[in-house]
Amino acid sequence: MRMLNLGILAHVDAGKTTLTERLLYAAGVIDEIGSVDDGSTQTDSLPLERQRGITIKSAVVSFVIDDVTVNLIDTPGHPDFIAEVERVLSVLDGAVLVISAVEGVQPQTRVLMRTLQRLHIPTLMFINKIDRGGAQCERVLQGIVEKLTPAIIPMGSTSGLGTRGALFAPYGAADADFTSRLVDLLADDDDAFIAAYVNDETTLSYRQLRGKLAAQTKQALVHPVCFGSAITGAGVDSLIAGIKELLPAAEGDVDEPVSGTVFKVERGSAGEKIAYVRLFAGTVRVRDRLQFDRDNEAKVTAISVFDLGSAVRRASVAAGQIGKLWGLGDIQIGDTLGRPRTTSEHHYFAPPTLETVIVPRRPADKGALHVALTQLAEQDPLINLRQDDVRQELFLSLYGEVQKEVIQATLANDFKIDVEFRETTTICIERPIGTGAAVEILHKAPNPFLATVGLRIEPAAVGSGVEFQIEAQLLGSMPLAFFQAVEETVRETLQQGIYGWEITDCTVAMTHSGYLGKHGLGHQRFNKSLSSTGEDYRKLTPLVLMSALKQAGTRVCEPMHRFHLEVPADTLGAMLPALARLDAVPHTQELRGSPCVLEGEIPAARVRELQQQLPALTRGDGVLECAFDCYQPVRGTISTRPRSDHNPLNRKEYLLHVTRRV
Ligand SMILES: Nc1nc2c(ncn2[C@@H]2O[C@H](COP(=O)(O)OP(=O)(O)OP(=O)(O)O)[C@@H](O)[C@H]2O)c(=O)[nH]1
Ligand SMILES: [Mg+2]
Secondary structure (H helix, E strand, O other): OEEEEEEEEEOOOOOHHHHHHHHHHHOOOOOOOOOOOOOOOOOOOOHHHHHHOOOOOOEEEEEEEOOEEEEEEEOOOOHHHHHHHHHHHOOOOEEEEEEEOOOEOOHHHHHHHHHHHHOOOOEEEEEEOOOOOOOOOHHHHHHHHHHOOOOEEEOEEEEOOOOOOOEEEEOOOOOHHHHHHHHHHHHOOOHHHHHHHHHOHHHOOHHHHHHHHHHHHHOOOOEEEEEOOOOOOOOHHHHHHHHHHHOOOEOOOOOOOOEEEEEEEEEOOOOOEEEEEEEEEOEEEOOOEEEEOOOEEEEOOEEEEEOOEOEEEEOEEEOOOEEEEEOOOOOOOOOEEEOOOOOOOOOOOOOOOEEEEEEEOOHHHHHHHHHHHHHHHHHOHHHOOEEOOOOOOEEEEEOOHHHHHHHHHHHHHHHOOOEEEEEEEEOOEEEEOOOEEEEEOOOOOOOOOOOEEEEEEEEOOOOOOEEEEEOHHHOOOOOHHHHHHHHHHHHHHOOOOOOOOEEOOEEEEEEEEEOOOHHHHOOOOOOHHHOOOHHHHHHHHHHHHHHHHHHHOEEEEEEEEEEEEEEOHHHHHHHHHHHHHOOOEEEEEEOOOOOEEEEEEEEHHHHHHHHHHHHHHHOOOOEEEEEEEEEEEOOOOOOOOOOOOOOHHHHHHHHHHHOOOO
């Protein structure tokens, strides 16, 4: 049996969960189609999802198309839950990007498509809701070409747009327009193909063209587009045929050593940890001992595998499948099973841009709150729980207000803890401005450590993160463990820059190294106080790095959102000055007709104010959509905005503290 792990992604409310339901129905897994609005779908199974009618967590269901088992992952579309999407990206073989035929390409659609392309995930597009009033076809296609990618091909035509009877009819060999568009599209990436075509148009059979289309779709070079309606079922059969024909199902090697990725962690009814794993190679059986990150090893006590809808208990899970594993107490999201991880941690989307202080309404709940949040952070590592040393307050990272409400409701429902939030602030980053270097040499005052560390820090491309390099002449000059200690400490130290924000988009090069080894001690026994240890490097590195960083200087950058605003034409006069007051900059405006469309950038810190002012400014008719876009230097005269609880004095004390060798 071949397997296909398929993600359904889209802007909020485009119809992912409804489409999932429709696919399960068409595949014969369910007899009745559930509805998001009644809270009866398979994948929106959490009480909160059913109450609110939105997806909050990614959920897996499975169905079979002929000889292919599809594990389908329904993801949330709301930008506050983008972390849920991020975690599943590394386990997907392919994706369906859903776009509403009424709303067209929306801000989150862009964010998602950009990432799917960056990761080369083969993607089909499904233009949903063709039955809804206002549904359009050409305009949406044009929007896709302009805002997402020109490498698309509509796979059929629609009729009765905007009515319950709207239909989708797939093109075939006889549609000359379709075949010539196919040739144009496919030739773009294939010179031999175009040569064959130029020589003799008729030598290319329709079957060859479809084969080529499948090959290029599987390489994520082109994106076939189907239309339909998840509510009426129109176009769903063609989508299913497309999933089978055009996306890369594969048979994993079940006899190889185990290799897998954990993309979701949840707690069972008895509080036990359950890890969702996509297995790329090998077979895991109950009672197997499994190795995973951070040198952990544990015994698998139970397994279930997704089969015809939900997960069922099995004795094993094999390559290609998604399984739930019990017994791995220390497992975390993102962990690799079996073979050690080869790449460093990847974030495909921007991390949360807001941070809030969370406090229990009953002070006595403080301990319980800490425990509960630690458990939530286990399922959602990006909420990044931290406690500040001075005020002993708990800080949570957040994407937005909806996520905040969901955390509040989860704490109340599942843990019986009432909480409130204080002071939501934006999380900035710091980028180095120039190059800085520093070095501390062994046995040379004031260096109190038995280690030599030299570091140079310089700016790198925006979005590149932190790269650590060891300069060539140092390689092999010191035990690897010491280099590792330096790299780990560099990454740790960069969590808090000069103004207290995380430093990113830089390269740190190790320029000097040195150690005192056991061999230097002659006949004496190994003596910790006379030879270098990892601790020496862990304590010296922050001092060297911070002094290099001060030399380089840093610039505080704040998160910016891209906004898409639709407002009645006659409210524009009030809207534009309001945007200016909020530091929002419109780049494009479509002022003809009503509503007018404004698109541009706004600091993340001001989005909430805009949301609050919008109803009054537009008589309640304004529609605002925002998605994170980039980090930009904080504007105005104050280009350095320190973190609220950042206390340079503390940092100094910390550095003084670490200079004492123990
Ligand atoms: N008319 C019409 N309505 C649809 C269609 N598909 C979904 N809807 C409606 O659109 C709304 C959102 O549908 P969902 O399936 O929850 O959308 P979603 O993409 O899963 O939303 P999130 O998971 O919250 O991002 C619901 O009210 C659906 O009934 C469709 O094809 N036609
Ligand atoms: Mg949904």
